Amino acid sequence: MPRTLSSTKTRAALRESSRISLELLLILVMATAVLWALGQMWSVIWPLVVGLLLTTLTWPLARLLRGWGWPPALAASVVTLLFLLVATGIVALIAVPVASQSGELADGVTEGIERVREWAAGPPLNIDDAQIAQATDSAAARLQSSAGSLVSAVVAGVSTVVDGVITAVLALFLMFFFLKDGPRFLPWLAGQLPGRLAIDIPAVAARSWDTLGAFVRSQALVGLLDAILIGLGLWALGVPLVLPLAVLTFISAFIPVVGALFAGVVAVLIALVFNGPTDALIALAIIIVVQQLEGNVFQPMIQSRGLGLHAAVVLLAVTLGGSLAGIVGSLLAVPVAALIAVAWNYVREQLSHPPQEPEGDEQPAGGAVVS
Numbered sequence: 001m002p003r004t005l006s007s008t009k010t011r012a013a014l015r016e017s018s019r020i021s022l023e024l025l026l027i028l029v030m031a032t033a034v035l036w037a038l039g040q041m042w043s044v045i046w047p048l049v050v051g052l053l054l055t056t057l058t059w060p061l062a063r064l065l066r067g068w069g070w071p072p073a074l075a076a077s078v079v080t081l082l083f084l085l086v087a088t089g090i091v092a093l094i095a096v097p098v099a100s101q102s103g104e105l106a107d108g109v110t111e112g113i114e115r116v117r118e119w120a121a122g123p124p125l126n127i128d129d130a131q132i133a134q135a136t137d138s139a140a141a142r143l144q145s146s147a148g149s150l151v152s153a154v155v156a157g158v159s160t161v162v163d164g165v166i167t168a169v170l171a172l173f174l175m176f177f178f179l180k181d182g183p184r185f186l187p188w189l190a191g192q193l194p195g196r197l198a199i200d201i202p203a204v205a206a207r208s209w210d211t212l213g214a215f216v217r218s219q220a221l222v223g224l225l226d227a228i229l230i231g232l233g234l235w236a237l238g239v240p241l242v243l244p245l246a247v248l249t250f251i252s253a254f255i256p257v258v259g260a261l262f263a264g265v266v267a268v269l270i271a272l273v274f275n276g277p278t279d280a281l282i283a284l285a286i287i288i289v290v291q292q293l294e295g296n297v298f299q300p301m302i303q304s305r306g307l308g309l310h311a312a313v314v315l316l317a318v319t320l321g322g323s324l325a326g327i328v329g330s331l332l333a334v335p336v337a338a339l340i341a342v343a344w345n346y347v348r349e350q351l352s353h354p355p356q357e358p359e360g361d362e363q364p365a366g367g368a369v370v371s
Helices: 007-040 042-067 072-100 102-121 129-145 147-192 197-237 242-252 258-275 277-307 311-351
Strands: none
Touching: 007 042, 042 072, 042 147, 042 197, 072 147, 072 242, 147 197, 197 242, 197 258, 197 277, 197 311, 242 258, 258 277
16 A cells, blocks of 8 residues: 655644744854854954964963063063064065066066067967057057046056065054963953853864964974975075065965965066076976875965864865855855864854763673773
């Protein structure tokens, strides 16, 4: 006899599905409202995020100084000044060698352009000087016709630079205050919250702080590996300015996608200018291999270990963050995913049943006797 559906069970299943769907819809609405509010306050939140990331990078030194008995304000001031000195030194490490070879670099760029023109004039392109002049005139006319948009782009670029400077200054001040008063934040937060929240929120915040520190350290390690491998490859090719290029590669590792692309383009151009097209192609191959290793091996492995996330989760988080918010989304995708995992794990711990304790007179399996 064929089995028939139970109307009672079917109605119960539909009611349960409707309830779950409504709850998920409410969660999505709340998440959308939170993201909208964060977007409205982004000019304040972004310096706060940068300040927190810088604090996780500099906190070990501040904690060491405080452990030696230094006053919090003095330790925070010294660490902030050291950070400024290191940042200035990195800029000088890049700028001074480039400035010292600027004349040679300009001559090399001119020679490189001439080589490209000669190569384009030969087979298989066979582009003569008249075609090049026509293309140049057409490009100049197009630039003149789009002068208004260029002015707008320049203004937007200047505004972006100004916003970046303001963000950096605010983040630096916030880093100082976080280093100075950070350990007092969780006790203060616990005193402001009622009931169970006074326990749960500080516990999640403490775990989130450890997770952010793991993210910054893992990102720095990935950047160091990139800088060493690419620097060794450029040094083996005899490309000049190896040290500034390695430093630039390390710094660009903190800016996903665009940072690696910018550092790679600079390295290939310098190899082309000083060493010729063959070494430039070899340098391009080295950079592509290292960046593929970084994106598919180093970064997922290191970050998955440091953040407790699977390598596939890291890759998916970066992809989703980049599609939603571009460069900033790619930068913040992994730490945000890790913080969500921290909150989820804490909620699971609180909602889970406590482990069953064995009876006092029971023996372990296998008949072994515990002495």
